[in-house]
Amino acid sequence: MNKLLLPGLALLLLAGCASERVVLLPSPDGKPAAVVLRDRAGAEQVLDQPYAATVRRLGINRADQTDAETVQARYAQTLQALPVRPVSFVLYFELGSDRLTPESEAEFARVKQEVAARTAPEVMVIGHTDRVGSVEANDALSLQRAQTMRGLLVAEGLPAEKLEVAGRGEREPLVATADEVEEARNRRVEINIR
Amino acid sequence: MIKSHRAAALMIVGMAGSLSALAADVAGMVKTSSGRVVIERQGEILPAPVGTQVRVADRVRTGVDGAVGVTLRDNTLLSAGPGSLVVIDKFAFDSSTLDGRMSVGVRKGTLSVATGKIAKRTPESVDFHTPTSVLGVRGTEFIIEVAGGSNE
Numbered sequence: 037m038n039k040l041l042l043p044g045l046a047l048l049l050l051a052g053c054a055s056e057r058v059v060l061l062p063s064p065d066g067k068p069a070a071v072v073l074r075d076r077a078g079a080e081q082v083l084d085q086p087y088a089a090t091v092r093r094l095g096i097n098r099a100d101q102t103d104a105e106t107v108q109a110r111y112a113q114t115l116q117a118l119p120v121r122p123v124s125f126v127l128y129f130e131l132g133s134d135r136l137t138p139e140s141e142a143e144f145a146r147v148k149q150e151v152a153a154r155t156a157p158e159v160m161v162i163g164h165t166d167r168v169g170s171v172e173a174n175d176a177l178s179l180q181r182a183q184t185m186r187g188l189l190v191a192e193g194l195p196a197e198k199l200e201v202a203g204r205g206e207r208e209p210l211v212a213t214a215d216e217v218e219e220a221r222n223r224r225v226e227i228n229i230r
Numbered sequence: 231m232i233k234s235h236r237a238a239a240l241m242i243v244g245m246a247g248s249l250s251a252l253a254a255d256v257a258g259m260v261k262t263s264s265g266r267v268v269i270e271r272q273g274e275i276l277p278a279p280v281g282t283q284v285r286v287a288d289r290v291r292t293g294v295d296g297a298v299g300v301t302l303r304d305n306t307l308l309s310a311g312p313g314s315l316v317v318i319d320k321f322a323f324d325s326s327t328l329d330g331r332m333s334v335g336v337r338k339g340t341l342s343v344a345t346g347k348i349a350k351r352t353p354e355s356v357d358f359h360t361p362t363s364v365l366g367v368r369g370t371e372f373i374i375e376v377a378g379g380s381n382e
Contacts, residue, residue: 054378056360061371064344069370075363083372092362111373114311114340117297119261121344122305156261156281158301160325202326230301 055093059102062086064121073097122230123150126210127185129223132168132177134184137220148192150229158230159194161185163203166222167215171205179203181225255286257321257332258302262309266293290316292339304330306346314339315381319359323348331355338379344371 060083063069070084081090081097087107089100108115125147127140136144151157163182165174182201190196209222260267260282267278270289276282284290284300292298292314299309304323310316315337323330330348334341336358349356349367358365360376 056362057375059373063369063371067369070368071370071372072366073363111340113297114309114342117262117299117309118342119299119301119307156259158259230305
């Protein structure tokens with residue numbers, strides 16, 4: 037009797053206290069966002085307004101609307117633990133070289149500050165060129181630009197293994213041009229810090 | 231001549247770097263950690279202070295006083311509040327092509343998410359799941375809470 041009853045009771049208790057809640061937060065850029073929930077039975081529920089929520093209990097979803105204050109209060113510890121948002125910089129180079137332009141030299145100080153301000157920073161550097169020169173030479177130059185940035189950041193104390201570099205050559209111009217056209221805006225590296 | 235040799239050598243270093251990252255199945259890194267936070271990996275229980283690598287198949291667990299924040303390689307931000315168990319079921323990301331996929335499970339507790347580059351490029355390749363449901367995302371930030379969930 038007990039043997040039969042106890043597991044049944046335990047299941048009931050489990051089901052009674054098990055609940056799930058999903059809350060959509062506003063996107064930082066203000067663009068429309070949505071979450072689509074699908075349960076095993078295939079039932080779908082869409083959250084597409086900021087702070088729209090759904091609460092699931094005993095297999096039934098109930099729509100709910102919450103607000104910023106309630107979310108901050110209920111999930112304070114979770115939200116506080118969210119990592120600092122990644123940030124990107126674009127730095128520009130002199131023609132055919134891995135030397136930064138004077139403006140980008142100044143901007144690089146901000147990159148260093150951003151890296152220094154983070155706990156456990158990781159950096160991705162992607163180099164690019166304009167279309168002057170051969171594809172092969174530009175592959176090498178774009179990588180050299182990224183490597184030069186890596187060297188500068190490692191010199192600042194960032195461990196080399198926290199830095200990933202890539203060179204895309206002239207394949208991904210910011211501004212489309214004909215071949216062999218000088219374009220300062222394409223001679224660049226993108227530095228992503230996370 | 232010397233220049234081109236140097237460029238070739240640098241290219242090899244660069245490729246070796248990205249290969250080793252792939253081989254280790256690194257999904258991300260712990261960026262914030264407070265209270266008790268551990269990673270369960272292949273039967274081992276590892277402490278997870280700031281700077282700890284998070285790998286595919288890792289189970290991230292927080293104690294009653296614990297909270298943890300993880301940034302995945304595609305810039306997805308995750309944070310788990312006290313009493314949580316979060317599993318990185320799948321994660322793959324090519325930082326050159328931006329192709330990738332990910333699947334993250336919340337067994338219990340609370341997970342806050344700000345989706346990253348994979349969700350932006352191929353939202354259909356991203357899912358989050360609870361014991362009962364699967365969430366698809368469209369460029370989103372959200373919170374999942376599983377009360378009375380499983381410890382496994």
